[in-house]
Amino acid sequence: MKKKLLSLALVSAMTASLFVGCGDAAKSADGNDQATEEAAGELTWKIGGIGPTTGGAAQYGTGVMNAIQIAVDEVNADGGINGYQIAFNFQDDEADAQKSVNAYNTLKDWGMQILEGTVTSGACTAVSAETYNDRIFQITPSASSTDVTTGHDNSFQICFSDPNQGTVSADYIADNGLAAKIGIIYDSSDTYSSGVYQNFATETQAKGLEIVATEAFTSDSKTDFTTQLQKCKDAGAELLFLPFYYTEAAIVLTQANQMDYAPIFFGVDGLDGILSVENFDVSLAEGVYLLTPFAADAEDEATQSFVSKYEEQFGGIPNQFAADAYDGVYIIKEAIESANLTPEASNEEICEALISAIQSVNYNGLTGENMTWNAAGEVSKDPKAVVIQNGAYVSVQ
Amino acid sequence: MKNMNKSTQKLLSTIGVIVVLYIVLSVMEGTGNLSSLLSGLLVPVCAYSLVAVGLNLCVGYLGELSLGHAGFMCVGAFASAFFSKVFMNTIPDVPRFILSLLIGTCFAALFGFLIAIPVLRLSGDYLAIVTLAFGEIIKNVINVIYIGMDSKGLHFSMKDMLSLGMEPGGTLVVNGAQGITGTPRQSTFTLAVILLILALVITHNFVNSRTGRAVKAIRDNQIAAETVGLPITKYKLIAFTISAAIAGVGGVLYAHNINSLIATTNNFGYNMSIMILVYVVLGGIGNFSGSVVAAVVLTLLPELLRGLSTYRMLIYSIVLIALMLFNWAPSILEYRNKHGLTAAAIAAKFKKKNTKEVS
Incomplete structure (x- = not known):
């Protein structure tokens, strides 16, 4: 009996030491006031992304990930948001609700302040319940179900809702x-x-x-x-x-x-x-x-620059979700700037400030002009009906 | 302790380890030392462990292969989530959860029972084929079920939301492919651990009971068991129904831990069934504590490998193959025996050290 007890105690001591390691890592990433300090001692915006980069829906998640990366690089090269650079971290969820929550928790441990995701509707519904409880601002490029935004004042959509x-x-x-x-x-x-x-x-x-x-x-x-x-x-x-x-x-x-x-x-x-x-x-x-809302062969300068950058860095032509995701970074930027925030603020302060700020934002981007958001989290932009003629989109309205 | 048999000792030490881990993790969570990722994984890990324990009863003691345990998990999850959602505002939290736990378990057991009646009369691998089909059917049926609720009561349709004919203020409980949204979040780590220990005790007592010995006799030699006069079908049915019920409990925990419950191939399809079978095989067929360990390790592994980003799933598969070989390949087992790397040998060393320390 004594042996058993002793071995149990030893086992628990070992496991405890194992987890304490994780705990420390989490702690340093968790106290978000100091957490955003990088090794260089500079504060950054920590924007997280979630979407499927493996499995059946991988093409959508990968597109979104690449597009956010392009936008983040552009913003950083341009001097960041309110003078602070953006750090971006994208986690795979295989389009599964449970895995998506795991991915979200991983990002939380990393010290995420704003979430741009998730890509698929079902997973997004599960995650928006979590962000709502944790008071983290969330904007999804492509999850179009109303379940995502219903009852969650912190969740906003860039795509049209269903x-x-x-x-x-x-x-x-x-x-x-x-x-x-x-x-x-x-x-x-x-x-x-x-x-x-x-x-x-x-x-x-x-x-x-x-x-x-x-x-x-x-x-x-x-x-x-x-x-x-x-x-x-x-x-x-x-x-x-x-x-x-x-x-x-x-x-x-x-x-x-x-x-x-x-x-x-x-x-x-x-x-x-x-x-x-x-x-x-x-x-x-x-x-x-x-x-x-988006045509990759549109003539305007913003679209052309995005598409050519995407082709150059990742290959292939971006779809509208990628364009929505690209817009998302600039929408976050505009909202942060109008709320005059700095990364020193706590997640909750950022969340509350952005909820009110995004409703006054009027954004022109790749996927629409004069985009505005209501309190329900839905975007107001006109879906453009197009008809395909001679292998190209022709506007019919 | 000395006059207990070996399997009871093993059960007690397993429960001991679980309790110690539970206390350590709860203290860490309480003091804020546990990362969000791990604390978010506590309940799912227990849920998968439960299903693995259930399947191990079927594979290890009944000797029948089931490829549909994710299907039973799915039945338990949806039945309980449906109940919780419908009575969300009419029954207080605690009794409602107890009821929904019972309902989820009973429904899974019922489906297990119904499937087993025709199939377990046959001998051979038929159960594997039928349960595989069952898992897929359940998943697809749930994806076309629409149930709405308004002041007149429940409305049911298998076509679409419109044919429910609900009043304007009615709420949609089950929305086809969009599943059940907004299940109250009631699965706690404490509850999950209690259920897991309960399942371990029940399965342990079952396999060592009179019925359990009969089930093992049937597994080892059906003809001999039949000759002795054992009612084969009855014993097989009992074992399989318990196995399905435990999987259902896992489903209830899963459903009450997540806001949006959707039946997809990933979480309730054959992928998951095979994953659960992997837990059982890796942990050792007939070894309940092994199933729990394997379920915990294999659920945590892909999450802890997130640092590898793109190569994550590739490395995960390789680690899985390596673990399987390390545990079960004959030549590696021989090597481990020679060099004292088996679990028993390591435990023996440990004991020697302990006795020295104690003396």
């Missing part, structure tokens, strides 16, 4: 008389897709449009859409509403073409990027409507 997109799409179709019979294909396992779909369906009822077919698929079965297309075709849908991402949309367009079905295709912001899908016949996308 209701906004669904409603605007239905309004546009009704007001312009594009079609009377509508077919819908959506991803029932995806929060973004089903969120947009629900709001679209609600608004079509109000506008008197007729939905003749509603077909769902899941993330496990997104390589063949012939069944769904055939049902929409049989139901006589004149317009197909596609509230999902461009990778699947490319398959839908190809398969619709193979079965000689040519309705009007109408997508939301997830369709942005369809012109750069590999092995996709771009001519099939002719006449496709989509909502996008």
Whole structure:
């Protein structure tokens, strides 16, 4: 018995010493007044990011991470925010809610003051409950579900929220008389897709449009859409509403073409990027409507500089989430400047100051002009409907 | 202690270690010495340990492979979260959590029971196939369920939110693929540790009980057990239902620790089922404390490797392979035996030292 007790005591002593190490590291990172002091003794803004950089949704997370890095480098080269440099730390969450909370806790240990994330809606909902409790200011580039912002006064979105997109799409179709019979294909396992779909369906009822077919698929079965297309075709849908991402949309367009079905295709912001899908016949996308706040081939100087920097440093063309994330850094910068904050403030002070400051910000960026935020955390910027003509976006409004 | 059998001694020392760790970690958390990452991981680690203990009962003592324990976890999680959400404002916190714990456990047990009835009558690897399918079906069914609540009561649909026909002020409890949002956060580390110890005691007593010995006899030689006159199906059903129920408890803890509960391949699909099987195999089939250790190590590992950024998952996989080989490859076991690197040998050295110190 004595031996057992002694060995237990020794084991606990060992584990304790193990964890004390972690504790010390955490402590130095936690007392955020001193924590922001770098080795050089300078204060910095600590901005954290969370998103999937591994797993199925890795392309979105990686894009956001790269874009924030570009913006942070630009701001730092320009003298930082209120004279203080930005330190940026991005953590992987594999698009999973629990892993996202782990990533958030890691960032908290690092001494994060402001969170730009997370990328996916489901994970973001879990994290915004945490930031709300800890009073850390959060702005998400791409999590569009209303669950993210509902009841959390510290969470703000840069992308359109799901209701906004669904409603605007239905309004546009009704007001312009594009079609009377509508077919819908959506991803029932995806929060973004089903969120947009629900709001679209609600608004079509109000506008008197007729939905003749509603077909769902899941993330496990997104390589063949012939069944769904055939049902929409049989139901006589004149317009197909596609509230999902461009990778699947490319398959839908190809398969619709193979079965000689040519309705009007109408997508939301997830369709942005369809012109750069590999092995996709771009001519099939002719006449496709989509909502996008950002076009990588836009003529203005800011977009061109961002896209060329992105291509140069990371390769590939940035999508709208990357652009939203890039804007996010400048939005944070503008809000901090208007609140006249310094990194010496505690997380709570920063959070409270930014909540009121961001509501007075009027920001012009890559993804929209005159962007403003309401107390609910939603952005007000007009979704631009564009139609694809001759392989390029043409504004239709 | 001397007149106790070996397995009871082992159980007591495992519980001792857990209690000591619990006290150390709670003190550190109370004094603010624990990093946020670790304190955030305390409850999930216990939840996964519970599921691993449950699966070990099935794999180690029943001798049947189950690839659907994440599915039972999912059933427990959603059943309890649903209950908590619906009665959020009508039942006070503590009784509500106790009830939802019971409900989650019972639902997982019920599903385990229903699946086991047809499958466990067969001999062979059928259980693995059926449970794999079960896990996937549960995940996909939950993704199309919509349940709303308003003054008239509950509304149910498997199509979409609109066909619920709710009153304008109604709240959506289960929102299809968007899952359950806003479950009250009630899983605490204390509770998780108590449940884990309870599960260890129950499984230990079960496998050493009359029923447990019958289950082991069936595992070792079904024909012999049948000849003796044991009701095979009954014993198999009991063992599998308990196994599923423990997984359900893990699910309840998981659900009440996170604000947004979504059924995805990552957290409740076959990925997770196989991950739990990895905990069991790495910790040693039939070794409950081993399952707990493996679950703790493998849950913490990817988080503690965050410093490696991009190479994190790559290193994690390599470490996993290395651990597996270190524990179970015959040639490495032989090498460890020769050089006194086995757990028993290290413990023996430890004991010798101790006796010297004591004397």
